[in-house]
Each structure stands twice: as C-alpha cells, then as structure tokens.
Amino acid sequence: MSSFHTLPDTGPIAVSRHLVHKSAASEVLLTGYERRGADSFSVTAQWPRAHCFYDVVAGRHDPLLVTETARQCIPLLSHLGYDAPADHSQIWENLTWSVEQEALLATSAPAEIRLDVRCQDVVRRGDRLAAMSMSAILWRDGTFLGSATTRFTSHSPSVIARLRGSYRSALSSALPAAGLPAPLAAERVGRDRPRDVVLSPGSAPRTFVLRVDGRHPVLFDHATDHVPGMLLVEAARQATQAVAFPDTALITGMAIEFHRYVEFDRPCLIEAEVLLAQVPTHVSTRVTAVQDGEAAFTALVTAQRGPAAGPPAHSY
Structure with a gap:
C-alpha cells in the first residue's frame, strides 16, 4: 500500500527529541530525514565515541545501537512520513536485526550512519x-x-x-528507589557498573529475575507505564552473556517477538535456553521473559564468542 502522506517533503529535515519520543536531547541518535519515494526514506544517524550506556567495548560500538537506531525510526517515520499525530504512540510487534562486527570498529570520530528505509503493509x-x-x-x-x-x-x-486500563497510572517515575533485588556481578553480563545490570539471580539454572530500575537515565529516559522494550532487549543481551561467561558474547543479531506488556507490579523471569550453534565459535540462545506464567517477550540471540572477559573497568 502506498503512502498517504499528502504534502511532499522539501528536503532533509533535522530530527528533534520529540520526533523520536525522547526527553533527553543527548539520547537522540538520528540526525536527519528525507523522503526518497512514496514509501522510501533516507535517515541519518550518528553514534557517539562514548555513551553512558551503549558504550564502545573492546574497540567496537555497541551492537544494540542498531536496535535503538531502528527504534527511533519508528516514531520518526510515523509522524513525519505518515502523519501520525504527535500524541499517538507506537507499539512494537516484532524486530529482527543483524550487524557486521567488523563494521562496528570505533575510530577517533563518531560513526556516521545512513539508513535506507522502506515501509510496506501500511x-x-x-x-x-x-x-x-x-x-x-x-x-x-x-x-x-x-x-x-x-x-x-x-x-x-x-x-x-x-488497552492499559488501571496500569495507565503505574508510572516508572513512581517506582520506589529502595528494594531492588541485588544485581548479578556486572562482569558476568558484560557490564562494568552494577547500575547497568538488569538481571538478578534466579532460583534455577539459566533463569534470572528482571531488575527494573526506574531511575536509570537511559532505559527510563521518560516516564512510562510498562517495562520498556529496550530494557527487555538489554535483558536478552545480558542473559546471553551470562550463559557464555567467562567468554565474551559479541552479539551479532536478534529475532524478537513482543507478545504482551511486562508490568511493574509483578516479578518477571528471564529464561535463557542455550541452542545448538552451527559453529563452535558462536553461541545461540532463546531468551524468554515470563510474567504470570506466560511469555511476554522472546528473542533468538546470535553471538560470536570472544576472549574471556576481564575485570570491570570501574564500578560504583
């Protein structure tokens, strides 16, 4: 189905934080937008040399920047490309992504990214x-x-x-600062600070408890009434790293399904199943977020095995 955008774009458009549903301008990765056809667009992005959460590790940009860059395209194209009103919200159904590890190598300059985007089944x-x-x-x-x-x-x-009913008033900004379960060791999940760990120990092997810190400045950039999708994506990454430890799991892609909301008021388990990898240098997992006995999120995660992880660079 073709676009129902009524007015042609006049040229590249700069991207503001409101267009990608961010509160902090520093968290906006997208830099420009231009329509190329009825349902095709060119979007530019810049990945910083350093980020407080999606940082360079082992000389490579964080592969989850691919996910966040794609996520920011969703509201951007909805509003600019297809005239969705500014107060309309977008809900993920699925996401599949892959990345070339060598193309992630960091240099002395920010990474300049271009996305060639096509929309269909509108x-x-x-x-x-x-x-x-x-x-x-x-x-x-x-x-x-x-x-x-x-x-x-x-x-x-x-x-x-x-859709949200009574949960509409359950905002992350009201989550208590105390009472968070203890995190897994940061180095076990590929992190260097406990505040960035989103998993706590579970009661069974390869089972963890989702750790939801509503004060986190990146995962909770703005108040929300449910666990953000990017927190679940990070949980899938950390669960894969945990089962690969002490090796480093260099994530190369995910195939994700969002089945239902994950709520704040009940525990959510993160279950990691190790799958048979096609080559010994890779690790593959199926990560499932389970709440009230039902799968809310599933991710098939692929990764390359790297050298054994070293100690964290710093912690607090």
Missing part, C-alpha cells in the same frame, strides 16, 4: 496510521553495517488508555 484507520512494517539497510561511510526489520502498530491516547 494499514490505516480512517486517515490515521494504524500499523506498518519497516525494513532498513544500515550503512557506515558507504560500508554495509547491518539490517533491521520491524512491524508496529500506532494508537491514539484514547486507545492506549483502554
């Missing part, structure tokens, strides 16, 4: 965007970096209010 309700799929090829200085495909829905505030 569904609208009246004149409003209701759902669509998005595919992106990512380039870094003309070199293939990776790809991402996703499908999401778009909803008005009244629909979100009906």
Whole structure:
C-alpha cells in the first residue's frame, strides 16, 4: 500500500527529541530525514565515541545501537512520513536485526550512519496510521553495517488508555528507589557498573529475575507505564552473556517477538535456553521473559564468542 502522506517533503529535515519520543536531547541518535519515494526514506544517524550506556567495548560500538537506531525510526517515520499525530504512540510487534562486527570498529570520530528505509503493509484507520512494517539497510561511510526489520502498530491516547486500563497510572517515575533485588556481578553480563545490570539471580539454572530500575537515565529516559522494550532487549543481551561467561558474547543479531506488556507490579523471569550453534565459535540462545506464567517477550540471540572477559573497568 502506498503512502498517504499528502504534502511532499522539501528536503532533509533535522530530527528533534520529540520526533523520536525522547526527553533527553543527548539520547537522540538520528540526525536527519528525507523522503526518497512514496514509501522510501533516507535517515541519518550518528553514534557517539562514548555513551553512558551503549558504550564502545573492546574497540567496537555497541551492537544494540542498531536496535535503538531502528527504534527511533519508528516514531520518526510515523509522524513525519505518515502523519501520525504527535500524541499517538507506537507499539512494537516484532524486530529482527543483524550487524557486521567488523563494521562496528570505533575510530577517533563518531560513526556516521545512513539508513535506507522502506515501509510496506501500511494499514490505516480512517486517515490515521494504524500499523506498518519497516525494513532498513544500515550503512557506515558507504560500508554495509547491518539490517533491521520491524512491524508496529500506532494508537491514539484514547486507545492506549483502554488497552492499559488501571496500569495507565503505574508510572516508572513512581517506582520506589529502595528494594531492588541485588544485581548479578556486572562482569558476568558484560557490564562494568552494577547500575547497568538488569538481571538478578534466579532460583534455577539459566533463569534470572528482571531488575527494573526506574531511575536509570537511559532505559527510563521518560516516564512510562510498562517495562520498556529496550530494557527487555538489554535483558536478552545480558542473559546471553551470562550463559557464555567467562567468554565474551559479541552479539551479532536478534529475532524478537513482543507478545504482551511486562508490568511493574509483578516479578518477571528471564529464561535463557542455550541452542545448538552451527559453529563452535558462536553461541545461540532463546531468551524468554515470563510474567504470570506466560511469555511476554522472546528473542533468538546470535553471538560470536570472544576472549574471556576481564575485570570491570570501574564500578560504583
């Protein structure tokens, strides 16, 4: 289905934090947007040389920057490309992404990224965007970096209010600062600070408890009434690292399904199942977030094994 955008774009458009649903301007990765066709777009991004959460490790940019870059494209294209009102919210259904490890090598300059994006299977309700799929090829200085495909829905505030019911008032900003379960050792999950660990020990092997810190400045950039999708993605990464430890799991891709919301008021288990890898230098896991006995999120994670992890650089 073709676009229902009515006015042609006049040229590249700078990206503000509101267009990608961020509160902190420092968390905006996207830098520009331009329509190239009815349902095709060019989006530019910049990955910093240092980031307080998605930092350079072992000389490479964090591969989860691919996920966050694709995530920011969802509201951007919804609002600019398909005229979704500013107060409409987008909900992930699925996401598949992969990255070339060598293209992640960091240099003395920020990484300049271009995404060639195509949208398809666009569904609208009246004149409003209701759902669509998005595919992106990512380039870094003309070199293939990776790809991402996703499908999401778009909803008005009244629909979100009906979907969330009483949970609409359960904002992360009201989560108590005390009472968080103790984190796993940071080095076990590939982190160097306890505050960035999103898993706590579970009661069974390869089972963890999701650790939800509503004060985290990146994972909770703004108040929300449910566990953010990027926190669940990070949990899948950390669970894969935990089962690979002491080796380093260099994540190369994920195939993710979002089944239902994860709520704040009940425990959520993160279960990691090690799958048979096709080659011994790789590790593959199926990570499932389980709440109330039902799967809320699943991710098939692929990674390369690296050298044994060293001690954390710093902690507090």
